[in-house]
Amino acid sequence: MTETVAPTAAVLIIGDEILSGRTQDVNLNAIARFLGALGIDLLEARTVGDRQGQIVDALNALRRTHDYVFTTGGIGPTHDDITADAVGAAFGVPVAEHPEALAVLERRYGPGEFNAARRRMARIPQGGSLIANPVTDAPGFQIGNVFVMAGVPRIMEAMLQDVAPRLRAGAVVHARTIRVEGVGESAIADVLRAAAEARPDLSFGSYPFGFGGDGPIGTQLVIRGRGAAEVDAAEHDLSRELRYLGINLAVTSSSQV
Known part of the structure; x- marks a missing residue:
């Protein structure tokens, strides 16, 4: 059932590689098309680097003024993947290993391959629910009205399959x-x-x-x-x-x- 007033959304693109020009963002276009097909108005997009303060400030501003916020980037295994910690800080909740995420990743990697770096991808803010990743298994997560997804386009688009049923649709444009x-x-x-x-x-x-x-x-x-x-x-x-x-x-x- 569609709504008279269309839901609104914003996108927060996270990554120094986008701002430096080393990587060209294509996720915004994919998300815009995905939301348009659901009758959800994408009203704003911001790009920030891998700096926690910037991410927290932008995320808090966007999630208070839009029905949904989609973030891309910064949930991988390396030291500069700080999105989970930044989202936890924005919501004022701790970040810890999620049992379900941990189990998914343990199944993904063989004995001796599930190292400390890969365990980082199981860290989710308290109260978050997982977003399935059918490509590499490493999950994204949802907390409140925020959907946190991978920066790799093929993985991000695959995650949208799990996100779609969670959204309130509006009338298609x-x-x-x-x-x-x-x-x-x-x-x-x-x-x-x-x-x-x-x-x-x-x-x-x-x-x-x-x-x-x-x-x-x-x-x-x-x-x-x-x-x-x-x-x-x-x-x-x-x-x-x-x-x-x-x-x-x-x-x-x-x-x-």
């Missing part, structure tokens, strides 16, 4: 895209502004393309909203106004995002 070729944003700015003012409950976006020298220039106009009929009507009216101005529409498309 419908989108219509109008592709206009041969004109830039400035030529259609007034028409787009009038459309947005006429339907304040919808979102109207303008995204130019072709200015790098390859192919034609143009603009993609995207209309988004939770009412499919209203979005369809807005697409119809905007297309009609553009044609009235003599602007050719290359293609229109629809999706749920």
Whole structure:
């Protein structure tokens, strides 16, 4: 059953490797698509380094203002994997080996392979519940409205399978895209502004393309909203106004995002 008011979410990306440019983050895009399919509005994303104070401050700010917070990174076996300790500090609870996590990891590694570094991945803040990891078994965890997941994209996306049933879904957002070729944003700015003012409950976006020298220039106009009929009507009216101005529409498309 969906809700009238959409749940909201934020993402906290953790890792010096992201801020240094050594690693390119792709988890934000994956989480955004995952939440969009559930009708949950992703409203904010922050990136912080491997510094406990930064993580604690950001996490406390986000979890107080959003229904859900998703963190990625910093739950591995090395000394700089400090996310579990930071989350425990944010919630004011101790961090200790979780019996279930310990059992999962003991089964994963053979005799003599389950060393002290790997045991670190069984440390969970008190009151946390595990998030299954079908790729490497080392679990993430949930505490309150915070979901703590791996930074490796393949593992993080696999963890989302266990997260989905725990979330309250909202109405899915419908989108219509109008592709206009041969004109830039400035030529259609007034028409787009009038459309947005006429339907304040919808979102109207303008995204130019072709200015790098390859192919034609143009603009993609995207209309988004939770009412499919209203979005369809807005697409119809905007297309009609553009044609009235003599602007050719290359293609229109629809999706749920």
